[in-house]
Amino acid sequence: MSSTLWHGRFAGGPSEALQALNDSLPFDQRMFREDIAGSRAHVCMLCDVGLFTEAERDGVLVALDTVEHEIESGSFDFQVNDEDIHTAVERRVTELEPAGAKMHTGRSRNDQVATDLRLWTRSAIDEVLALIERLQRTLLAHAEQAGDAYLPGYTHLQQAQPVALSHHLLAHGWALARDAERLADARKRTNVSVLGAGALAGSSLPLDPEKSAAYLGFDAVFDNSLDGVADRDFVAEALFALSLLGVHLSRIGEEWILWASTEFGFVTLDDGFSTGSSMMPQKKNPDIAELARGKAGRLIGHLTGFLTTLKGLPLTYNKDMQEDKESLFDAVDTVRLTLLAL
Structure with missing residues (x-):
């Protein structure tokens, strides 16, 4: 089964037809800077209110910087399950920093x-x-x-x-x-x-x-x-x-x-x-x-x-x-x- 951010209650993965119609990465990846900026702000806020430690915040911020550089340089490895730029960024941040798994806390x-x-x-x-x-x-x-x-x-x-x-x-x-x-x-x-x-x-x-x-x-x-x-x-x-x-x-x-x-x-x-x-x-x-x-x-x-x-x-x-x-x-x-x- 393909892994998505929303697959928790599903026993099977999305069909190829759904993926083809649903995937927005080909056009929304141009918002990568804005997505990364939004995640930086969200993580800093989570730390401010006590839902992130300073170490977790700093680790995720470094990972976000790395992801931004990879996308800008063309070295970022987009994967088939990256249905949009938000999924791609979060996946890569989590690969680089375990605390990235908490980055979406309180956010939809x-x-x-x-x-x-x-x-x-x-x-x-x-x-x-x-x-x-x-x-x-x-x-x-x-x-x-x-x-x-x-x-x-x-x-x-x-x-x-x-x-x-x-x-x-x-x-x-x-x-x-x-x-x-x-x-x-x-x-x-x-x-x-x-x-x-x-x-x-x-x-x-x-x-x-x-x-x-x-x-x-x-x-x-x-x-x-x-x-x-x-x-x-x-x-x-x-x-x-x-x-x-x-x-x-x-x-x-x-x-x-x-x-x-x-x-x-x-x-x-x-x-x-x-x-x-x-x-x-x-x-x-x-x-x-x-x-x-x-x-x-x-x-x-x-x-x-x-x-x-x-x-x-x-x-x-x-x-x-x-x-x-x-x-x-x-x-x-x-x-x-x-x-x-x-």
Whole structure:
């Protein structure tokens, strides 16, 4: 029988079909740093409340450092029974340090996974905010360089009034500013610790959720354990903010496509940001702008799909929630690539 963290009351192991559908390691292993950080905080809290000795705490912390180095270096030996990154880390820590078997004391996969995802989302938001600022600075620099240049302003895609090019470029900058505000606001609700909520109703052990939160830099602790475990609003908020950001980037891309066309002729694209045709040598295609436009549909799809998954779930945790990660991870990756390209 295969060994899992939950096999205690089972006489047989999971089928291959269940394992194939259930295993999330291929995508959630990117949260290994967050999982290790969460375990460090949990172990330190357990020591603070007397459920770990200092020697046990120190031994597990050293083992966690080793595991982090192994994964970063590519030398970590993932095994077939490692259904997710949490299982893999705990297994390896226990191999290195016997006290690792106590590392999960007072903790459920439910509050652990939610904590890891909040940590990952917090970091991802910070990265996207920095990239938004980078694009804003680029737009500002081009606006300053534009000087007294004017171009037609449009309504209904018909020439309406002349506008300064700088004014036009900065309009996109203000849209990006709102995107940044939305993400920063979503970060506030993301930065809440749920460690201590357990599977759904906490634990009879003398845990200290506030200490765990402090170790991880969270601003607050869950108010209700049921809601803490069930809450994926922060994922939905992030997906919405990223989708709307994607829409704004799509509109920038659409203008570049128009402006670079023969009919408009406002800009000439750099060779490094264009492609040609294998049949028509005169072509210079605005692929980056077209891809930025196309990615918006992908982002909206992630938001719609995730909300559809959430809408029918009763309290508290359901396995459907495993679908949160791939949508969020791909949305962040997509926005990151698009911001860097533009």
